[in-house]
Amino acid sequence: MLVKIEQIKETGLQLNEPIGLNLLGEVLGGDGSGEDTGFRATAPSTLKASLKKVSGGVLLEGQFTANVTSQCKRCLTDVELKVPVAFTLNLVPKSLVRGDDYLKDDESVMEKKERSQGEVGGSFELEDADQEVFDGKVINLDPIVREQLLLALPMGTVCREDCKGLCPQCGINRNEAKCTCETKPVDPRMAPLKNIKLS
Incomplete structure (x- = not known):
């Protein structure tokens, strides 16, 4: 998706x-071309964007x-998500970053700085944009x-807030069935102590 600067009108x-x-x-990363994030895209999307020339x-x-x-x-079942992505960026030409006088006519660099300090994009200060x-x-x-998109992905996904997960002993999905495993498994090194009888 390429946008030429002359396409952006006043x-x-x-x-x-x-x-x-x-x-x-x-x-x-699901296609093997990059680092796998653990997420898979299920449908195409549409970028709605607004571009304005400022400073x-x-x-x-x-x-x-x-x-x-x-x-x-917790339970390893597939979860479908809608990840909303919204962003505001101030795109700066390399010439301004290098300090070149990008502006035309006889406008000085000092005038350019003064003008940019008061520049507002929407209802926020331009300096607040990345x-x-x-x-x-x-x-x-x-x-x-x-x-x-990478910044918007959640750190972890759960199928529901009260997901019980998998049993660490038998592996059964605790959301679907109950198991008879002990909730607190005994450390195998301490197991022989269970056979000691105190008189």
Whole structure:
């Protein structure tokens, strides 16, 4: 997903870009191309994004929902999840990061700094947005989607809050059946002490 800087007009640019299963699979690592996250994409998604030129850079606001499955960390059954991803990024051209005078005409660097300090994107200060660097001509949205999805994934997944998990002795799923195993297994090194009879 590439956006050329000249596509962004004064009124901004609105995007509805499809996110294919191939890209989601690469991000989650289920296809063997990257580190496996333990999640699998089940359906493609759509990136809804807004791009506006601000302070010599671009303010990017985006959101999408990733439909994924993962194993419950307690009972190992598959769990379907909808992972909402929302982000706001201030995309800065490399020329501004290097300190080059990116602005045209005779505007000085000091004037540029003063203008950027008062720049507001939406209802928040521009300085509050995370910064990303781009080449100044083309914005590649794929790496941004990858990064934001990885940041949005939950640390652990459970099928339900009161999941009882697997029995550590017989392996039965305690949500589906009860077992007769002792709830507190005896340490095998201490087991002979059970046979001692006190008189």
